[in-house]
Structures are given as C-alpha cells and as structure tokens.
Amino acid sequence: MKLDSKIPEGPLAEKWTKHKFNLKLVNPANKRKYDVIVVGTGLAGASAAASLAELGYNVKAFCFQDSPRRAHSIAAQGGINAAKNYQNDGDSVYRLFYDTIKGGDYRARESNVHRLAEVSVNIIDQCVAQGVPFAREYGGLLANRSFGGAQVSRTFYARGQTGQQLLLGAYSALNRQIANGKVKMYTRTEMLDVVLVDGKARGIITRDLVTGKLESHSGHAVLLCTGGYGNVFFLSTNAKGSNVTASWRAHKKGALFGNPCYTQIHPTCIPVSGDHQSKLTLMSESLRNDGRVWVPKVAKPGLTAKEAKNIPEADRDYFLERKYPSFGNLVPRDVASRNAKMMCDEGRGVGKTGLAVFLDFTDAIKRDGKKAVEAKYGNLFDMYAQITGDNPYEGPMMIYPAVHYTMGGLWVDYNLMTTVPGLYALGEANFSDHGANRLGASALMQGLADGYFVIPYTIGDYLAGISQEKVSTDRPEFKEAMDKVNNTINTILNIKGKRTVDELHRELGLIMWNYCGMSRTDAGLREAKGKIQQLKKEFWSNVAVLGSNNELNQELEKAMRVADFIELGELMVDDALNRTESCGGHFREESQTPDGEALRNDDDFSYVAAWEFKGENQPEVLHKEELNYEFIKRTQRSYK
Template sequence: MALDSKIPAGPLAEKWTKHKFNIKLVNPANKRKYDVIVVGTGLAGASAAASLAELGYNVKSFCYQDSPRRAHSIAAQGGINAAKNYPNDGDSIFRLFYDTIKGGDYRSREANVYRLAEVSNNIIDQCVAQGVPFAREYGGLLDNRSFGGAQVSRTFYARGQTGQQLLLGAYSALSRQIAKGKVELFPRTEMLDVVIIEGKARGIVVRDLVTGKISSHSAHAVLLATGGYGNVFYLSTNAMGANATAAWRAHKKGAYFANPCFTQIHPTCIPVSGDHQSKLTLMSESLRNDGRIWVPKKAMPGLTAKEAVSIPEEERDYYLERRYPAFGNLVPRDVASRNAKMVCDEGRGVGATGQAVFLDFADAIKRLGEDVIRDKYGNLFDMYRQIQGDNPYEVPMMIYPAVHYTMGGLWVDYNLMTTIDGLYALGECNFSDHGANRLGASALMQGLADGYFVIPYTIGDYLAGMAYDKVPTDHEAFRQAEDEVKEKINKLLRVNGDKTVDEFHKELGKVMWDYVGMARNEEGLKIAKEKIREIRESFWQNVKVLGDNEEMNLSLEKAGRVADFLELAELMVDDARDRKESCGGHFREESQTEEGEAKRIDDQYSYVAAWKYQGEGREEALEKETLEFENVKLTQRSYK
C-alpha cells in the first residue's frame, strides 16, 4: 500500500480552509445515526468526545482511570502555545509554524504543522469561554510567557498547572454531554483490541478493570487518543498506568506505526535515587531561565549538594555556558540532555549515583533576592524539597534527563486517519506534528487542536460515505477478537513463573535507556535487539501473574501492557537502526559534526518511517513517506 497523506493542494495558508469546504458533510439530522468510539480522555480524547457529541454523534468514551479527569494531560505544567501575538512582539501563525517545524528538526509535515498553528488561537478562545482561569495581567487581559525554541512570548499558562486546567475544561465539556446522554462513559475500562470488518474499524474489545468482564462495543468509527509510549523505558515522567496497548494492538491489526524511535528526553528531572524508583518527576523548563547548570571540572565522585556550595568558582564547569555562549543554559531540550549525559559519562556526574548535574540558583538569588525567586518558582522549589529533602534556596538542585514524551506514534493522514479505514489517532498517540523533537508548550496545543478543531470536520468526510447500519456485537469478527483477547489473558495467567511483571519491565527499561536512550549507535542497537528478544522470551516463560481474570487484578493489567512494550521496544530499535542520521531527540553517534552536535542527512532521511506489522516473529516492513518542504528552508540547527 502506498502511503497517501491526503495533503490538500494549494498554497500552505489556504489548505485547511479549502479542505474544510471540499470534504463531505453529514446532515445535522443524520449525525445521530452514527456511533463513534473515543478511547482515552486526555486533552485530545475528552475534547474530541465532547465536540462530536455536541455535533450530534452518539459517543462512547473509554478510559482506564477511575475518572476521565485523571488522564495524564493533567500533569503538564508549563503552558500552551498560540499565535495570538497579544504581546505585540511579532508573532504570527507563520512564525509559530516555522518555529515548530525547525524545533522538530525538519521531520514533520508542513501542512499539518501549519494547520496546528492556524487553529491554536481558537483553542485559547474556546478554553477561556469554558472558564479556564489562565494567568492575567493587572489590566485583566491574558498574560504570556516565553518558552524554549521561540523568540516571542506566546505561551498561555495557569500557574504551574496549565495541563490540569485545560483538561478540567475539556472534562467539564465532556461531563455536560454525559449529562445530556450524548456520551456514554466507561471508566476503569481498557481497550484490548480493535475490530475490523470488511476493511473498516467497526468497534473495540474491552476489559472491565473491576470485574474482568471482556465485552465488545460497535461503532461507525473508532478514535484512539491514548497518549504516548514513554513507559517502555520503565522510568519516565509518564503516569504509572500510561501504556501503548491500544495503539500497539491497532498496529498489529494493520495501522502503520511511524517514527517509533523519536522520543523526547527532558533535561530537568529529579534524578533516580535508587532501585526502588517507580517514576521520575519533571522540573519545569522555566527553571533554566535563572538556574545555572554545572559539574566540577575534575571528577568528584559522590559530591553532595551541601558540599557543592563550598566548591570555588574556578573548579566548576558551567558546561552549557562554555559550549553554547549564545544560548547558554537555554539550549533546546535535546541539546541540554545530551550534554548532561556527556559530562556524567566522563565521570564528572554528582550525587550518590554520579547520574546528576547541579542546577544552581545561588547567583540568581544574590542578584534578584530570595523573594523574587520564590515568587517565580516557589511551587517548584517546594516540590523539589518534598521529594529530594534538600532546600534549593540554600544548596543547588540536582537534576538529570528523563524520558518525557514520544513524538512517534500511529501514522495518520491529514484527516488524522490511520492506515485502517475509520480508525483515527489523535494527540500524542499519533506522529504527525512534532517531527523529531517537540517544543515546550506544544503538546497541549496539539491535543486540543486535534480534538476540538480537526476531527469534528474530518470525521464527517468519512462517515458521510458510511451506511447507517450498525454491526451487532455478536458478529463473528467481534466474537473472534474477544476469543483472542481472552486467550492472551489466559496465556499470561497460565505461565505462573517466578519473576514479577515489574522485574521484567525494569529489565526492559534498562536496556532501552542504555542503548536506545539519549545516544544510539549501530553496535548498541544490535545488542538491544538481542536483549529485548531474550527478555520477551523469558517473560512468556517466567512471568508470575497471580489471581484470575474475573476480578480486579493489577498485575494482570500490568502484564498485558508490558507484553506489548516488549514488542514495541524492538520496533523502536529497528527504526533507530534504519535512521542513520541524527535529528532532534534521535542522536546517532555515527552522525555528528566535528563539535559533537547532531548532524542531519537531509538527502537520505527526509522521510517519515512508517512500519507495517507482518505477523508474529517476523521483521516489520518499512514504508517511507517523503517529506516535502516548500515553505521553509532546511538549515542545520546551531545554538553556539
């Protein structure tokens, strides 16, 4: 199958408007004849479910959490970008588009990114109308701040809880439709398969996480808004339950998976403290405005934050300021992360594990006073103290990079449809807008753009060509999918080995972090592939899952998700091996400039790598979607 991205013809700025006019519509009175399934209730899922229900479609909404309000979008701290140009500093839709394309290291589609920038302003209007309490100036108008990768202030925010407030806005819109009976909600329910009939996605199979009951739901279209796969690394800033199962099972049913090796490692997270660590906590990028990053010039193993205070200036290496005098501590995320790894690999890392660098506010406190720093970062300092036990007003913070976001995901066309007819992917779950590196405050923008302003239009084009007939859930295809799901669960329960699910997951995470993390090379990737296969084999022989299916069973839930991670991990390795260039978050050691910076190879790798599942135990097939750049000039990023 040749990949057709369905990008409309015509000038960039007119594509979306023309497309909206050209695509088919469903008559208002006929919308109620169509059923739509939405899996996931984060920003993309909740906004899509609410908006489609408002239009008149019958929506079923699913989430694994106990309430739709708890989806992990809620944890986003910093803000949401929009091209409003309220600060009068020269922002425009084109500039937001350009920054996003460049920030993504020229590995995303121009048309998709332009549309994202175009609808960004509608998002802010919509959220304000819902009652989202964005930060304001004394005059009563909205406040903006600046973020990495941009030279204008375009980030709207609600204290350090922007994701929470936007999600609660979408959740309230969703709640209103639930009250009206237009959305039926299924919390604590996990999607385990997509059902395809005559080439079209016609429903899903789910497990009730309280009773264990396996059941089917039928619809005319299925939307996946199930987030990213960062938890393949075991330790990440993702929620504990965040998983790739829905997307992965759709992939095995025929949806191509695009750019799986594109993962974002965020530079400022609280470091790992020991083997017991279950997840990592992000400290907002904004800290790099005033904090200075350093390690000692000579290795000082075990150096603590308290001891650091007495290290004289001439023995400190402010390595970002030294290597990147123009951007200093404010280089983009991928560059900051790689440099932290580099100094730790040299043995100059600090703290008990040697896997940390200092983020020091002493100079800023001397210059601005403790009160100003408290005003700006008080909640983050408190959070740090809570977790780490150190007081960052007195001693430097210790930070280290951690897995944060996945730019790769299910391949979608301009309409957000996957390679399976009627199956859509929204938000972090798809691959489309961030290329090889996502800019700060752009994830919230993309999730809400897809849900509020893209899918309500593009789904009509598909449904208008569908018959109203519903497929009953006792149809053969549903039965078969249910049987497969049940068999997989029983297989997990039957193993009864001697290692827990978490033990396997940690083992996988370590391999991924060591070989498919911040720096990758051919030899390491080969080792990773072998090791992942060994772990996977061992998993199916030795995993210990207690209890049975017909009850609430947390280890069974986890086992299913880890089994899928063990397959996805191998595809990430294959993709990283195929892409022998460095770009954005994907750093191939073989492809670097003389100064050790990432080197893109545009004439060979200017494509989206879309992978097609070929069956159990078989290598996946690669199809390439060539990226055309008509409106931006490709340049090597430099932050010197």
C-alpha cells in the same frame, strides 16, 4: 502499500480552509445514526468526544482510570501556545508554524503544522469560554509568557498547572454531553483490541478492570486518543498507567506506526534516588533561566549538594556555557539533555548514583535576592525539597534528563486517519505534528487542536461515505478478537513464573534507556535488539501474575501493558537502527559534526518512517512517506 497523506493542494495558508470546504458533510439529522468510539479521555479524547457529541454523533468514551479527569494531560505544567499576538510582539500563525517546524528539526509535515498554528487561536477562545482560569493581567486581559526559548510571548498558562485546567475544561464539556446522554462513559475500562469488519475499524474489545469482563463495542469509527508510550522506558515522567496497548493492538491490526524512535528527553527532572524509583518528576525548564548547570572539572564520585559549595569556582565546569556561549544554559531540551549525559558518561556526574548534574542558583540568589528567586520558583523548590529531602536554597539542585514525550505514534494522514479505514489517532498517540522534537507548550495545543477543531470536520468526510448500518457485536470478527484477548489473558495467568511484572518492566526500561535513549549507536542498538528478544522470551515463560481474570487485578493489567511495551521496544530499536542520521531528539553517534553536534541528513532521511506489522515474530516492513518542504528552507540548527 502506498502511503497517502492526503495533503491538500494549494498554498500553505489555504490548505486547511480549502480542505474543510471539500470535505463531505453528514446531514445533521443523520449524525445521530452514527456511533463513534473514543478511547482515552485526555485533552485529545475528551475534546473529541465532547465536540462530536455536540454535533449529534453518539459517542462511547473509554478510559482506564476511575474518572476521565485523571488522564495524564492533567500533569502538563508550562502552558499552551497560540498565535494570538496579543502581546504585539510580532507573532503570527506563520511564525508559530515556522518555530514548530524548525523545533521539530524539519521532520514534520508542513501542512499539518500550519493547520495546528491556524487553529491554535480558536483553542484559547474555546477554553476561555468554558471557564478555564488562565493567568490574567490587572486590566483583565489574558497574560502570556515566552516559553522554551521562543522569541515571542505566545504561551497562555494557568500557573504551573495549565494541563490540569485545560483538561478540566474538556472534561466539563464531556460531562455536559454525558448528562445529555450523547456520550456514554466507560471508566476503569481498558481497550484491548480493535475489531475490523471488511477492512474497516468497526469496534473494540474492552476489559472491565473491576470485574474482568470482556466486552465488545461496535461503532462506525474508532478514535484512539491514548497518549504516548514513554513508559517503555519504565522510568519516565508519564503516569504509571500510561501505556501503548491501544496503539499497539491497532498497529497489529494494520495501522502503521510512525517514527517510533522519536523520543523527547527533558533535561530538568529530579534524578533517580534508588532502585525503588517508580517514576520521574519533571520540573519546569524555566529553571534554566536562572540556574547554572555544572559538574566538577575532575570527577568526584558521590559529591553531594551540601559539599558542592566547597568546590571552588575554578574547579567547576559550566559545560553548557562553555560549549554554547550564545545560548548557554538555555539551549534546547535535546542539547541540554545530551550534554548532561555526556558529563555523567565521563564519570563527572554527581550525587550518590553519579547520574546527575548540578543546577545552581547561588548566583541568582546573590544577584536578585532569595526573595526574588522564591517568588519565581518557590513552588518548584518546594517540590524538589519534598521529593529529594534536600534544600535547594542552600545547595544546588541535582537534575538529570528523563523521558517526557514521544513524538512518534500511529501514522495518520491529514485527516488524522491511520492506515486502517475508520481508525483515527489523535494527540500524542499519533506521530504527526512535532517532527523529531517537540517545542515546549505545543503538546497541549496539538491534543486540543485534534479534538476540538480537526476531527469534527474530517470524520464527517469518512462517515458520509460509509453505510449507516450498525454492525452487530455478534459477528465472528468480534468473537474472534475477543477469544484472542481471552487467550492472551489466560496465557499470562498460567505462566505462574518467578519474576514480577515490575522487574521485567524495569529491565526493559534499562535496555531502552541505555541503548535507545539520548544517544544511540549501531552496535548498541543491535545489542539492545537481542536483549529485548531475550526479555520477551523471559516474560512469556517466567512472569508471575497471580489472581484471576474475574476481579480487579492490577498485576494482570500491568503485565498486558508490559507485554506490548516489549514488542514496541523492539520496533523502536529497529527504527533507530534504520535512521542513521541525528535529528531532534534522536542522536546517532555515527552522525555528528566534528565538534560533536547532531548532524541531520536531509538527503537520505527526509521521510516519515512508517512501520507495518507483518505477523508475530516477523520483521516489520518500513514504508516511507517523503517529507516535501515546499515553503520552508531547511537549515542546520546551531546554538553555538
């Protein structure tokens, strides 16, 4: 298989404009003859569904939650980048492009990232017009802040809940189209397979989560806007329902999976408190602006936040400040996360689990007063107290890294189409724009860029080239796919084993976290592969799922998702094994500089690893899309 990224020729800044002109258009009167299926209603899905319906296409949208408004984009806190340069501080489309490429450790496509930076400005206009209440200055104009170590203030925000406001904006646009009859919305409905007819994606199989009824839906194109797969780690900052099932089933139907091992680990999360933990909560990384990260110089197992103030200054190791004097506590996410892990691996972690480091505000409170600290971080401190039961004004916070975002995803070309014609992937579900590491405030930007401003153009090019004829869901392809899904469900229900879905999921998460998390070794990954294969056997022979298919059965839903996570986990390990370099969120211990920093290998790994499914229990086949850097010179990141 030859991967054709369809990157347009020409100067970087003109690629998208030229490409838009060269794309075929669908006549306005003909748009109503095409049906588009959109799976997922987060930023990418809701914006795509609304925009396509506005153009005149008939859209069917699906989400597993009870309302499209609940998609996990809603939980994004910080903000959304846009190259508006409202602050007159030297920002530009090119600078946003450059920062994103560099932040991604030179593992993203230049053309895609430049397009993302270009349309970023339109996103803000669009959201404001919808009534999204962004933060404003007293003069009535939009406020910005600098985010994630950026040198310019280009982040637009809505208090600490930017994702919520942006999603509600997209949701409102979606609602308008539902009311207009242009979008038919299916809630509490989970996609379980893609249906291919003559090699093209022409429909999906869904399960109504309330009645268990399996249904076929046909369309001219299928858009997967189903988010990331961080929950393969069981504990992550993702919502409990976030899953890889749609992407994974598409992968098994021929869509290549790009860079599955690229995972972002966020340094400032609330540590795990016990075996009962069901998910992790992220706190804004702005905390690192004033908090100092430390552990005791000599291991003190079980050290609590209350006892921390008894540790004299001389016995504390402010390890980020020590190792990275110029960036200090503000090193990028991957560096901060990795170093916290190293401290805990050395046994110097704190708290009852030993898997935490201190984030100390004592100096900030001394310097600026408690009031000032409260004004800046009050809501975060409250959230911390609510979850941990510790008062962060009196002792230091404890933090530990947690899985937050997955840069990998379905491989897509410049038009966002996967390797299956007519099957698209948008937002976090695709692999495209963040390379090996995502910059803060860029996820929201990408989701909305794909949905509002990319897919409405690129889908026309595909649809204009295929027949308007609808395919019937009575075709054997649909029946076959539905039978397969039905079999899977019955198989799971008939195992009647001893182990709960959560138990098995936890076990998978632990394997992934220990061997395919913040740092990876060849030996560890090989061990993980064996363990995952073992776990897969255990799942298919000993999972306990009660009840039937014909009812709301949350255990069954979880079981099907976990089954897919297990398979994905193995592919992530394969991908991590293959990539023997360190880059972005991927740290291979074999590839480091003499002083222990990540060492990228551009000569051997300047490519997108796209994996092809070859059949159950068959090794997947690697395809490489070379990344050509025509416009940017690559450098090694350094934060010393």
